[in-house]
Amino acid sequence: MNPNPLLGGLTPQQFLADYWHKKPLLIRGALKDVGPEIDLAWLSRLAQQDDVESRLIECKSGRWSIESGPFRPGRLRKLPGTDWTLLVQNVNHHLPHIADILWRFDFIPYARLDDLMVSYAPPGGTVGPHFDSYDVFLLQVGGPKRWQIAAQDDMELVEGAPLKILKDFKAEEEYILEHGDMLYLPPRYAHYGVALEPGMTYSVGFRAPSAQELATQFLVYLQDRLCLEGMYADPGLAWQAEPAKIGESMVDQVLDTLKRIDWKREDVADFLGHYLTDPKAHVFFDGAEDELDAEAFAEAARGRGISLDLKSLILYRDGAFYCNGEKLEVEGDDVALWQQLANRRCIDGDSLSGSMLEMLYEGWQIGYWHLQGAVAQ
Numbered sequence: 001m002n003p004n005p006l007l008g009g010l011t012p013q014q015f016l017a018d019y020w021h022k023k024p025l026l027i028r029g030a031l032k033d034v035g036p037e038i039d040l041a042w043l044s045r046l047a048q049q050d051d052v053e054s055r056l057i058e059c060k061s062g063r064w065s066i067e068s069g070p071f072r073p074g075r076l077r078k079l080p081g082t083d084w085t086l087l088v089q090n091v092n093h094h095l096p097h098i099a100d101i102l103w104r105f106d107f108i109p110y111a112r113l114d115d116l117m118v119s120y121a122p123p124g125g126t127v128g129p130h131f132d133s134y135d136v137f138l139l140q141v142g143g144p145k146r147w148q149i150a151a152q153d154d155m156e157l158v159e160g161a162p163l164k165i166l167k168d169f170k171a172e173e174e175y176i177l178e179h180g181d182m183l184y185l186p187p188r189y190a191h192y193g194v195a196l197e198p199g200m201t202y203s204v205g206f207r208a209p210s211a212q213e214l215a216t217q218f219l220v221y222l223q224d225r226l227c228l229e230g231m232y233a234d235p236g237l238a239w240q241a242e243p244a245k246i247g248e249s250m251v252d253q254v255l256d257t258l259k260r261i262d263w264k265r266e267d268v269a270d271f272l273g274h275y276l277t278d279p280k281a282h283v284f285f286d287g288a289e290d291e292l293d294a295e296a297f298a299e300a301a302r303g304r305g306i307s308l309d310l311k312s313l314i315l316y317r318d319g320a321f322y323c324n325g326e327k328l329e330v331e332g333d334d335v336a337l338w339q340q341l342a343n344r345r346c347i348d349g350d351s352l353s354g355s356m357l358e359m360l361y362e363g364w365q366i367g368y369w370h371l372q373g374a375v376a377q
Contacts, residue, residue: 004107006030006182012107020108021135024149024173025184031104032180034141035097038200040120044076046088051282053089057127057163064128066162082124085195092116093283093311098202103345105137105204110342111276111315117203121145121195129169129192131155134208137184140177143197147183148174150190166190207276214275221271228260273322277313285309285324285367297364298357302349305372306341306360312368314342323368331355346372 003009008027010018019025047054047069054069056076060083067075076086092099092115102116114134119127129148138147148171158165169190176196177183185191187208193201209217232253240247279285292300308314314323319335321328321342330338334356341347349372352360363369 006104007107015107019184019186021186023151023186024189026175027182027184029180030182031101031139034101034139034180034202036095038091038095038098038118038141040086040198043086043088043118043120043200044071044073046091046094047071047076047086048073051284052094053282055087056084057087058084059126059128064158064161064163064165082122083126085119085121085125085127087117087119087127089117090115090280090283091118096310099310101139101202102204106343108206110313111272112206112208114205114207117205119201119203120198121201122198123195125195126193128163128165129190130164130166131188131190132185132205134187135185135206137182137204138177138191138193139182139202139204140179141200141202142179143195143199144176144178145199145201146174146176146194146196148192149183149185152190155188155190217275218268218271221274222261222263222267225267226261228257230257232257269317270320270327273315273317273320273327274325277315277322278325279311283311285311287367288364288370290371294358294361297361298352298354300371301352301357301360301364305347305349306352306364306369307346307372308341308369309367314338316342323363328359330359341369 001011001013003011004015006027007015008025008030010025015025046052047056048071050070052069054071056067056069056071056079058065092102098116098118102113105113148169150170150172152170152172154166154168154170156167158167169192171192175181175183179199183191234249234253236249238249312324314321314328316322316339319330319332321330321338328338331353334353337347337351337353337356340351360369364371
């Protein structure tokens with residue numbers, strides 16, 4: 001595999017073997033051409049929307065505060081010239097050129113890729129010394145930012161702070177990131193960034209669900225698919241002197257019933273397909289505005305091709321495909337075509353089969369994908 005400019009000339013294999021989950025990597029000039037500029041005014045308008053996750057963090061005289069959006073326009077206009085940070089999640093859902101940056105990180109499986117968050121800060125803006133539980137790439141856009149990092153074991157937090165601020169951060173390395181520079185940090189690596197001039201950080205984050213989250217969601221998945229026959233019965237019930245006591249025979253019988261709950265490798269794979277593609281609670285899709293019947297849509301799709309909506313994700317395993325929490329019933333002859341759409345997030349019209357067009361028409365009506373050149377904003 002060829003070296004990747006995003007990785008400072010390393011190949012993906014080299015990066016995964018030597019850095020991923022292991023140690024930081026500073027990449028100078030990783031990505032200077034980030035497309036059209038996102039200014040504070042645009043980011044502020046996004047932070048005012050109900051379907052957008054945003055936060056405002058300030059530090060005044062050593063006291064931290066955090067507010068969650070959506071924000072009133074007047075609140076953001078009153079911000080001072082220093083010492084605050086506005087963070088907006090999933091900007092890749094709203095701007096195609098930001099989504100393009102996110103999908104350049106395809107040397108990591110899409111099942112792990114989460115979102116691209118944009119944070120804007122004037123001089124002094126910071127979210128304090130902290131650590132993330134997931135891998136992150138920090139791309140500097142605009143003015144410079146000072147980053148201090150440390151591989152410390154002391155993760156004690158400031159008591160009573162509204163943020164997870166490290167109580168005793170001890171910097172081991174320091175870098176000034178200019179426009180286009182990027183810093184990779186593995187999970188739980190302490191870092192502290194402070195804006196030196198007005199600028200933005202594009203944070204590419206990765207999904208790292210906790211064991212508790214996975215177990216809980218898998219049990220939710222199972223409860224919709226369990227079908228255990230029979231019901232509790234005790235024809236041999238014996239009299240007991242203490243009627244309020246839960247008898248051992250009842251415990252044994254229920255234990256035997258629960259032992260009948262079973263799952264296989266394919267069940268886990270199917271669960272992951274649904275779980276990993278399920279949109280977050282604030283994500284909604286807008287159906288197609290054009291009034292096309294199936295025949296007219298097929299003609300348009302063959303001429304223009306199809307692109308996934310910015311909020312859509314397709315994952316697959318063998319011939320099983322999942323899109324936005326749903327399993328797709330894909331024809332065997334169409335597997336390679338759907339794999340192409342999942343991996344490239346678009347497909348040319350001359351590649352489409354008749355059976356694929358039928359399914360594409362249904363998803364197009366919902367808003368899961370669009371005719372190329374008509375991506376929903």
